[in-house]
Amino acid sequence: MSDFLARKINHYKKALLIKPNNAEVYSQLAEYYYNRGQFQESATACETALKIQPNLVSASKTLGLVLQEQGQVDAAFELYNSLGDRLVKEGNLEEAIPAYRCAIDLKPDAYKVYYKLGEIWENREQWEDAIYLYLNCLYWYENLKDAKPLFREAYQKVLLDKNPLYPLQKLIFVYRKIIKEKPDFSLAYVGLGDLLTQQGKIEEAIFCYKTASYNKLLSSHPGLAKIDCHPQNQSDPNFLIVGIGKGGTSSLYYYLTQNPRILPALRKEIRFFDENFEKGLGWYLSHFPPIPKTSTFLTGEATPWYFVTGDVEKKIASIFPKIKLILVLRNPLFRSFSHFQMDFKNGIEKRSFTEAITSEIEAIRNLADPSQSDFNYWQSEKGYLLFSLYVYFLEKWMAVFPREQFLILQSEDFYANPAATLTQVFEFLGVPDYALPEYPNYNPGAYNPIDDNLRQRLADFFRPHNQKLEEYLGMTFNWD
Template sequence: MESHLKKLVTHYRKSLQIKPDNLAIYDKIAELYYEQRELDKTLEVCQEALQIQPDLASVPKVLNKMLQTLGFEGEEVTAFQNLLQSKLDYESFQMLLSRSETVKTPADVKTWKDAIVLGYDFKEKKQWDEAIAAYMKAIEIEPSLSLSYLTLNCIINYCFTPEFNQLERIITFYHQLIQGCLTPPYAYVVLGDMLTKQGKISEAIIAYKFAINQTIHLNKKITKKYINSPKNDDVSFLIIGMGKAGTSSLYYYLCQHPQFLPATDKELHFFNKNFDLGLDWYLAHFPPLPAEGGFLTGEATPWYLGSYEVEKKVFQLFPQIKLIAILRNPVDRAISQYYMSLKFMKEHRSLEVAMTSEVEILKDIADPTQVIEKYWQTEKGYLWFGLYVYFLEKWMTVFPREQFLILRSEDLYNQTDKTMKQIYNFLEITDYSLSEYPKVNSGSYSKTNNELRKKLSDFFKPHNQKLEDFLGMKFNWE
């Protein structure tokens, strides 16, 4: 088998001598190494591909599998894909491939690589205080490594409660560290998030704006004309839904467009959780846009669609904003959300028990958007969030139909180029094709038994028909 692998790699390497910029060949070589679990060589090939064409679309698709093999999950995968052009981020992969057994505590740490390995191990064991200490050590040793800030922020968000007593210590550490140090923009996003948790909103706004300013000056899309032009604070569009329907992939594709300037984070949860923080806090997460046009910005919080009275809050601040909703077969969406909850230990029931319980509660409710409080004490909303028509009806009593683009997630994955052109046309920007369209933040799980799937399909059937009638478009979900 090893001999066969070497022959294939040699064959593809010879092809590269003829066509050295053929990214498809790099992808095939990376796949061969990955199948043999030679992850270090897989990584080397991915690095070679980026040197040929240094944009995220050129990274071999096997890299996403490799991220998951190394233990990255959910939003960590999405965020890490946005950091791949950094040499240090690649080196962190190398470190994860061979863990040191001698490093047991932060006191044993000598290098930033050892600190991240230790932090990762503590995170897996849910020893949060120890994980935080390890990632802070990694930041202290190598302040320019984005991965440490990203993971530290994920841990803080997971652990944060009013009783969380580490925040002041971490913020003090941050302030001491960033004085005169070369730190990535995301370091200031994390600082802004922590200051927000402390209620220090004006200080948080300064941190977010500093992050945006750093990002702008590092962004290859930016020209001197942009830097010197008059600008407005504005948000061009929102992806309002739906969760587990492809919003991470869609936002990732948009981030590659030369006219798109991303927010500090994909999901800001302003209109459903953070509205009281004020408009200035929200706008601080976005790059300012030239008054003469040419660029756009937006965010994707996929739970906006089903959240209470979000549509009124959006209209209050941005009455002309463009709105995108991507809808997935509600059976598939519900099952995907269930497995995400199971993965993060927010669900302990079996799939059949969870789905059957919710069917029984929702089947006799005349207006599913007005579920009783008891519902939220027992259910997770797996089916409820798939009742799209009732949410869209509410939004379209506030916004005119022409401000919406409604998409099927099945089309995004099966006809990606065509669907993206539809989106670009709606956003009034030029067409832009990627060489690859990787699925971002996707999960995998066993096939659902036919009896349960039919039960869920029967439940959704009348609601799906209402959706088609209301929008005048076919979804063809079974």
């Protein structure tokens, strides 16, 4: 074998005397040097080949092997990763796949590479492989303990309502496979729980959610989880952020759950009281961490559409009559516009904002009670203005809960000084104050400003309703 390699090396050296700028020959020479264990000579031949032809895949692959043999794992990883990126850009997906896989072999926690591979399989409509890779991406990203939602895209791709339509059982297989490989992966249990819920297998789903809740607690508070908790325990929520949609609830919930005394639910919005009530209280409680009854930790969720959904307040009061309720109210003019922009961006709304509010103003005039919209209203309207008529919904909530169980915040104050607002919330919840190093805006919307004439029209429409709200609460909002 050694004589054969030596003859091949001499053959390619002679060929280079004839064609000294032949990158393919240098690449072949590098491969034979590598097979003979002459790693430095192989690296030199690869580098020469790549100087002549930078996109030569064979030379890049051999150089990667050489770097591994030399213990330069980081350099080899970067080479394979860059090679994959370049090949994708050139449309050469067949070659990109093994390049990315080589990168993952070197660094199994390279979450960005999993994501890029997932995109290739998604483009090929090989959904099972794509979701498996996205889940791997999320597993390693989650383990970084990084609070910044840099990979929200991967999370969206594994949500049920974002997945392509193909057999549910295949999706379940993918989640079971990832759980077998990574039994501590909370998000995979949540995904499997969602799939089983969709199948109507509520008890199995509850088991998955409880396991996910326990795993999260084990990760964040290992001492507490190991000593005082059991995966099948249940905890009641201590607080709910009940509204209002497009008012800053995502940011508020994230800030609250950074306090060491407040443990998050499996998801910010569980939507139990407005969409999932028939699944039962056990299903709901399985989404919360199994906090020991003797501890001082709190938990809760934030479903901002609870506030405007009929009879939700009665359901909550019947189960959790002492729960603390947090409401963030935003200038109704801007909340309505943001709500419209969200629907327009998602393809739910086809009308212009002017057309939408003109229609809705007339529809609201036909309602005897704005908090009790009828079938005819929802045939044409989306609730942009209706959901901003806060006082009528608040009257319903305060008919079943006492005023002292509410903390009512103003969105504008919250964003102007989040630390001061959080101090209020922590005092309301009875936990020590906690300052964050920064207060990023979660789930922000970006859109053009409202036309001045349209803005004035909306201000005139909301003014009497805002005045009624201020009188009812004894608070001043200064929204004009």
